[in-house]
Amino acid sequence: ANISTHTPNANSCLAVNSNGEEKKTKYKPISLEVLESFNPDLKDSQSLGNWTYTVVYRHRDFKKVLSEKGSSHLTDWAILNRENVAPLKQLSVRSRHISKAFHAVYRRDRRQAKATGRCPDPSDKQLNEMSNLLNEKKISISPEALLKEIENLAKQLRRLESPEMVPFFQTNPETGTQRENPDLPVVDPTRADLQEQCEMSHFLRENLIVALEQAIQLGIKDRLVELNNSRRQKHAHKYILGLRLIYCNGLTQQQIATDKLAGFANKSQVAKVLAPMKLVSQIRFRTIEKLLDMILVRAEKMGLTSIPPQENYLSSLVHHLEQYVDDKIFTNATSELRAGGANHALNSLYASYLCRYLQEK
């Protein structure tokens, strides 16, 4: 395990690897960033949990990841298109009318044209129509000025989306003293029957690999069925080979794209056909499914549940399984894919069992 400590030198940390050797590294874990910037003594200071949220949510790298996933990469027009329930109430009457006019024209046209993809800038014709609609509401505004106001409105809507913060301390209005905010969310204590937990953990440990192996087999089959029913079906025959290149030969998607034997046209095609993350997600589902089946049978034998089980029992069981399999297998399976880029073989537990299976095909 690696243990990092913070030194007074900015931008670098000491890292200690499992051999006990010290090394300097540029990488500062975000947990450190959060802790060292947190100040609980401030008036109206936030709880540590909320502060974590703030730091993470505003962190440059986090935003980058999110925007890759498309979360804040929306154009102004898409922001304006959205149904605004809460934020709309915080806007002026004028802004609300402008928003309605925008919907009536731009959103209507987008649907009628069955348009997809990036929202284009509104046309002059559209701006004119909006301007006319606003004139009927006694708001006179030229199409050019309207465009500017619409852009400002979009910016305003983006700002209004910031999550609300809950202060850590609350001042009691009567006594003036401070107390911890009772509205702060608390983590529910789990009512663990220690004996049950112990036996369950043992059972899970014994059966995890069996479940994983079956899940790998099922998951690959699932993906192949999906590929064969999609418009990419003519590439389905490259699936196993392509996965093997990733998981046994340590090739990146870029390298696979250029590999003549693999037969892919470009990196995009590799990504869409092989979709290794999709496979992780499907195998994860199948693993949990299998373990759940087994556990329910066992739990019934042990007298812990009826069949069919109570809803609460089932859902907390699934939650527990999700955490367990993520902890043991899928967090690593995911992070090694995300770290992919360097030319190294993937060596998580998941990768080794997957590779083993692929080699036997």
Place this chain on the structure above:
Amino acid sequence: MINSLMQLSDFRLLYPELVWLEPDKIEAAVQLSNQVYGEAHQWSVYLHGLALAGFEQWFTQRSHDTTMLDIRDCSIFTPSVANLIASVCNLKINDFRLCIIATESVAAEAVSMPCAVVDSAAYKAHLYVLAEVIEEQSQVVFRGILSQEQLSQYKESSPLQPTDEWHYTLPLWLFDQELDQLLFYAKHLEPADISAEAATVKTHQNIDLISSRLSEAAMSLPPSEHKPWELLSWEEGRTILDSQPLTACVYEWQAQSTSKKSLRMRIQEIFSLVSQSAIDTAQWAEGQLSEAYRSMGYWNFSTLASARTLELADNDLFKKQLTQALDYLRAKGRLIPADVYPVCKDVTVGSECFRLCTVVFSKADPDEDISVVDSSENQRKQWFFLVILGAVPPQRTLHGAGLRVSTLNGVVKEAVSEVNDPFVYALIDASSAEKVSVTIETQSGTAMTLPPYIASQG
């Protein structure tokens, strides 16, 4: 609110359940949205159409058993319902009912759900799915699911208040289970009975309010430009949604395919058909009239003599007029048997008095194969109602009043009197055992709907 992040596994934080939509699915969603009224609602239905498509895609990826998923009864495919509820209700996985709620943003940490999917037996679900639709990128991200059980627990601690637009606002953290959980529920649990209604609705008062509000609103703007949730409270909305004919009626109103006058009448008719018990007219065909019906003001000629409701002279005159009317109809080719037993009722509509006579008769089904030996009970009979509206003697004409006979499906017959007509009539086939309502309307527009009839198949 930090809970919503803490409950999600690291895996889901890094790899949310995300689906890219194919172009043909987008087109299908647009079609669905074009069937409802109002741009804002059309957009909402459009988003929900996209969410449904995304859900189907996710489902086929996870479980290739497509027989498990049944979308045929989804509320979004019924325009009159989609017009009032944007969410996708009545999606089924085996016996579990699902509801998909679409949103465009989860940053506000709140979810807006139609009241109907929480309160109405027809639209409740065992499992609610929250889908974030990123329209510009043709993506659907499934943020989590909420079970009916959890919703009930939450409602007990925090009673819900409807917003102005027939919605409840719930915190995002309620939807804290992964989408995969759905499949485990469907596999391992038995669905609970959720058909119980939350609370009874004051239908009678609501009906009057609904019809007058809608009629008034139609005077200021065309109905298609109105939003029912801006005109009516949720309680009134619930009255509409709990009745399929009323839901269809409101949709017709928005489509402007009923006149303003007809709307009021239609709503009254539906109310009468839905909430009042029907009068069983089978015995009337044999000249029998029970005490119960007599106390409601119905009379036939044998009872008349004993009750002395009319002056003797008027009685004879009326009998003569009625006989003439029946003969006239027979002469026109109407197959009315010789022996009939009209049942009458005097009705005041507005300031005018009318007499409504109902003749119930049956005929053996002419298409029945006579060679088949059958006891008389099993022989299929065709039932008919002949409804005659006349003036009360000494009045001689109807002054332009009219009759309307309807079932839940719509108007069956309408007859309006002309200047000198002494009566109007409607002859209808009542064999389908549907409830039939009769409405009398005066020329000035006042209308009254009577308790419905039914011809039992006994």
